[in-house]
Amino acid sequence: MARKLAMVIDASKCIDCKGCMVSCKVANGVPEEHWRNWIKPTEPQFGPGRRPSIRFQPGGCMHCDKPTCVEACPTGATFKDKETGEVVIDKDLCIGCGNCIPACPYDARYRNPVSRKADKCNYCPERRAAGLEPACVDTCPTKARVFGDINDPDSEASRLLRENKPRVQVVVNEATNTKPNMYYIGSPGDAAWPRKAVVPSSMVAMKEAAPLVKGLVGLTGLGVLAMLGRQLFAGDSGDSHEEDRHG
Amino acid sequence: MARQFKRHDRSDIFIHWFNAACWLLLLITGIGLISNPAIDPLGSGYPEAMRSLVGGGANLLAIHEVIGFVWILGFIWYLAVNARGAGFFLKEVFMVSPARDMAWMLKKMVLMTLGPKPLKMIGVNPELPKQGFYNMGQKAFAQASVAGGVVIAFTGVIMFLSDKTFGAEATGIVSWAVTLHFIAVGVVFAGLLVHIYMAAISPEERPGFRSMFTGHVPENYARHHHGLWYEKVRSAPENDG
Numbered sequence: 001m002a003r004k005l006a007m008v009i010d011a012s013k014c015i016d017c018k019g020c021m022v023s024c025k026v027a028n029g030v031p032e033e034h035w036r037n038w039i040k041p042t043e044p045q046f047g048p049g050r051r052p053s054i055r056f057q058p059g060g061c062m063h064c065d066k067p068t069c070v071e072a073c074p075t076g077a078t079f080k081d082k083e084t085g086e087v088v089i090d091k092d093l094c095i096g097c098g099n100c101i102p103a104c105p106y107d108a109r110y111r112n113p114v115s116r117k118a119d120k121c122n123y124c125p126e127r128r129a130a131g132l133e134p135a136c137v138d139t140c141p142t143k144a145r146v147f148g149d150i151n152d153p154d155s156e157a158s159r160l161l162r163e164n165k166p167r168v169q170v171v172v173n174e175a176t177n178t179k180p181n182m183y184y185i186g187s188p189g190d191a192a193w194p195r196k197a198v199v200p201s202s203m204v205a206m207k208e209a210a211p212l213v214k215g216l217v218g219l220t221g222l223g224v225l226a227m228l229g230r231q232l233f234a235g236d237s238g239d240s241h242e243e244d245r246h247g
Numbered sequence: 248m249a250r251q252f253k254r255h256d257r258s259d260i261f262i263h264w265f266n267a268a269c270w271l272l273l274l275i276t277g278i279g280l281i282s283n284p285a286i287d288p289l290g291s292g293y294p295e296a297m298r299s300l301v302g303g304g305a306n307l308l309a310i311h312e313v314i315g316f317v318w319i320l321g322f323i324w325y326l327a328v329n330a331r332g333a334g335f336f337l338k339e340v341f342m343v344s345p346a347r348d349m350a351w352m353l354k355k356m357v358l359m360t361l362g363p364k365p366l367k368m369i370g371v372n373p374e375l376p377k378q379g380f381y382n383m384g385q386k387a388f389a390q391a392s393v394a395g396g397v398v399i400a401f402t403g404v405i406m407f408l409s410d411k412t413f414g415a416e417a418t419g420i421v422s423w424a425v426t427l428h429f430i431a432v433g434v435v436f437a438g439l440l441v442h443i444y445m446a447a448i449s450p451e452e453r454p455g456f457r458s459m460f461t462g463h464v465p466e467n468y469a470r471h472h473h474g475l476w477y478e479k480v481r482s483a484p485e486n487d488g
Contacts, residue, residue, distance in 0.1 A: 098418025
């Protein structure tokens, strides 16, 4: 069975130390003003007669099963890897058209100002190749972030999902549910913050133009076949060319 | 040998076949660069096959870009060596006399597919109005090729520059360039099917097809296919005709 790399997050363990964000930035050389991951805090609740509470929700690209970013890419430069379940960016094919960026309901993507291409979490492939965990997971002091193959029943991520089944939740926008592969155990706080995925109007226009372009090519193709049919079977072109023969 | 009339310079002939070769290569590489189930003109197997053939999508993109720039440079070269010919071409192609040319176009489409009978049945004389250096069909395709070519080249350069110099604020332009590039190629390609049939497969235009190698057409062909042009050049000196 193909692997399915995912992150299982015990949000109740997160202390908002931002270690994951910093180590990711360092490990991946993420330029200033941009982040590949985040911790979203809730508004602290102060009220009479109750202890103040706040929730922290660590996140990042959720490597969705229905990735709207992939649907917005015209060239397949970003795609769902069938072997690992990752949403991958082929940096050499991507030209940085930016279609995928508003298409992510989590704003997990940004256009890298140095490479001028789309960028986001890739689960640190260089570190994994060296037998290490992704930087954010490795750094997390409370082990709130757990990374692994959830199709492998022996992985830590699988075990956590199995043991916490009734309280596992995902963070989605119901209007554009992308089937994310970031699972929260323990309350993540606000689970309704993702916005609707937006495919740029230019990409919508390209998709709508595609059948029209095919129709136009098909129509002229039929016209050519009609002319060819007449040439082959009617024998005589039948128009003003008789004068050619006389002339 | 029958009197010959000159239609194309050597640079005209070169740019025509150069354009044809570039179009063929750009089309087969370009279709391979689209990979999205909602768009794929030939299904998702085609881009996969093209990419594995050249060792990945990045290589295919690089090949497409190189050929694209060679194509643009070819036209710059042509404009430099034969600006007069290019000017003549554009003038002939974009000057349309509406009544005459539309009548020609409509009648020709009926004649080529259904023959003269439907025209006679509705009381229309199947004889075609005389045409100039180009007939209306050639003009229509040339207009689409010129306008489409400009759009294709312009949007192509924008896409090329996207990850070279453009910032995130330009992605709206780049994304529209992708869409317009695709639509313009589609429209010109639709015309290209008719162009190839008319020029290379249909027997009528055989002398015209030959002229795209030799540069000349026989008098008879000039008289019957390009009457208005023939009337202008028939009295000209032989060598220049």
